[in-house]
Amino acid sequence: MRILVVDDQELNRIMLKYMLELEGYQVFHAEHGKHALETFKETQPDIILLDVIMPVMDGFETAPILKDLAGDLHLPIIFITSLDDQDSMLRCLEVGGDDFLTKPFDKVLLSAKIKAHARTRELSKRLLEQRNELKYYQNQTQREHAIIEHIFSNAFSKNAYLDEIVSYHLSPASMFNGDLFLANRSPLGGTYLFLGDFTGHGLAAAVGALPTAQTFFNKTNEGLIVGDIAKEINAQLLNLLPDDMFCAATIIELSNSGKAISIWSGGMPEVFIIDDRTGLRQTLMPQHMALGILEDDEFETEMVNCDVTPHDRLLIFTDGVTETMDPQEVMFGEDRLAEYYQAHPKAELFELIAHLDDYRGSSEQADDISIAQLKCLPATDNISQPNIPIPLLPWKIQLKLLPQDIRNTDPVAQVIDMIASFQGMEKHRSTLFLLLAEMYNNSVDHGLLGLDSKLKDAEDGFFEYYIERQNVLERLDEGFLELDICHLPNQHQIRLSITDSGKGFDCERLNQILNQKDQHGRGLKLISELADKLEYKNQGKTIEVHYSLV
Amino acid sequence: MSLTQNLSSDGSTFTIQIDGKFDFNLVQDFRAAYQQVGTNKPKLVVDLRNTEYMDSSALGMLLNMQKNLGDTVSSITISNCRPQIKKILQISRFDKKFIID
Secondary structure (H helix, E strand, O other): EEEEEEEEEEEHHHHHHHHHHHHOOEEEEOOOOOHHHHHHHHHHHHHHHHHHOOOOHHHHHHHHHHHHHHOOOOOOOEEEOOOOOOOHHHHHOOOOOOOOEEEOOHHHHHHHHHHHHHHHHHHHHHHHHHHHHHHHHHHEEEEHHHHHHHHHHHHHOOOOHHHHEEEEEEEEEOOOOOOEEEEEOOOOOOEEEEEEEEEEOOHHHHHHHHHHHHHHHHHHHHHHOOHHHHHHHHHHHHHHOOOOOOOEEEEEOOOOOOOOEEEEEEOOOOEEEEEEEOOOEEEOOOOEOOOOOOOOOOOOOOOOOEEEEEEEEEEOOOOHHOOOEEEOOOOOHHHHHHHHHOOOOOOOHHHHHHHHHHHHHHOOOOEEEEEEEOOOOOOOOOOOOOOOOOOOOEEEEEEEEEEHHHHHHOHHHHHHHHHHOOOOOHHHHHHHHHHHHHHHHHHHHHHOOOOOOHHHHOOOHHHHHHHHHHHHHHHHHOEEEEEEEEEHHHEEEEEEEEEEEEOOOOOOOOOHHOOOOOHHHHHHHHHHOOOOOEEEHHHHHHEEEEEOOO | OOOEEOOOOOOEEEEEOOOOEHHHHHHHHHHHHHHOOOOOOOEEEEEOOEEEEEEEHHHHHHHHHEEEEEEEEEEEEEEEEOHHHHHHHHHHOHHHEEEEE
16 A cells, blocks of 8 residues: 655654554655645555645645546545644545544554555455456447347348348347348249247347358258258257257248249248238248257158249248237237238238337337248249350360170269369250260160160050160170260360160161150150251261250 | 158148259159159149259150159149259150149
């Protein structure tokens, strides 16, 4: 404890210093107020003993400045006075004095007073420390809130949807929503929606939002069915969240044509299908438990499928909507919601929100209110594959396949994977597969195995044909196929040819096949539609196809 | 697993989803799948969202299925086709025999 004695009389200073040092205090002194102020920073006193009448600057003037310098920390000031008249005592208190010490000094009284003021000084120090600590935590919390807000807005910023199809409204009860709305387009042009309600609000709920959003966007970009998306998110949340946290959710996919929806729903209120002519047409009940509860092997992916028309729209909401209370604490409920749409079948989302606000009146919003609306309209844009230019690089792939290769490998898929890895070829992948697969199957079935497509005509023949093919292939021990695929950059063409070691056939038969209307020969007809040119050469042992890349 | 089947929880839709390659390698699995449609006359959906490849044997299998099921299903829809797959179905005039969504 550091004590500053401010007194113009040397005798007083020496006496006080002596007495206080005996008690174990560190003592500094100043000759007048100004001197005390000048040395304040250096001495950093915990308690001041201040004389009233001094030259240069007296005690009355010095006291308030000292208090200022001490800032938020309480600095006890004890006036040294020989005056015992009430007026000056009162003034001492007015200027910030905390106590008096009268001359001549009483050792016992001095010791007791200093101890008492040392205690208040200590208390004040501790208080200030705690206040600073609190401030630190408050800053930290504010920073965390800012981070969460950032995370949420990032999660939402990935949302992709067509405005004419999707609208939504989120109104959090606390600063952060426990509700999460996500939307994305499918690679096929359809629309996915996710509306989830985490247990709790704030940070607790936000923790689950991030992995949920990530999984949702990854899996919708892959075009998964909603049941499988739910399964993926469930596994994520089960892994991450504590046992008492989970997420009620509805996941919906609307097909590109706008004619079909599929829904996975767990722990959420029912989904309404509203016809814009007649109001509520159907309610779809949730089928499952919320996400993040069941183990992966117990999880149920069953969905509800529904045919819809352009008159329909889907209303997905969290329980905050139906649990909205009016001032008499009566819940809005599903029936009122249904009645509202019966009366206003064309109502837009904002009109429903206004209706809910009216209903609530002056009462507080108790829970997050989240509603999403999906109009069952066909997607108006075309999902097109990116047009990546094909480099002018000529290449050629050649393979010779022996019977064991044909039995044990899947050469068509592997060759197509190879071709698709060339820049710009991805968009031709499925068509090239079809061409090569038809050529390959024809050459294997008819060139090498000598199978007759007429087998397929019999009842159940289609099935038997493939059993027979399997059997003959098992026994095949001679012959080969030669595959030859090349890219001709100048002609923007891929040429595919397959030569078999079989007997060949009358090439004229090709024309007959192409003109047939029965089941077999369908493959060759497809080739001739998709390719520029289909040709049999080499007495029917070689089939060659030209496919144009432009 | 390249073929999965799924009856919707209300029992009204039977979905067969084919992932990756739809060709004669699936001939037995595919037949086994559609023979499980049951007696409730559901709507059958062949979901091709994850079908990258199909060839003429797949077309044959679809036609065979239609012949086989007759009116044990209320309708057959081929849904979620990628553009190149859709093109194959259109070239083969499958839009005359199936609902292609």
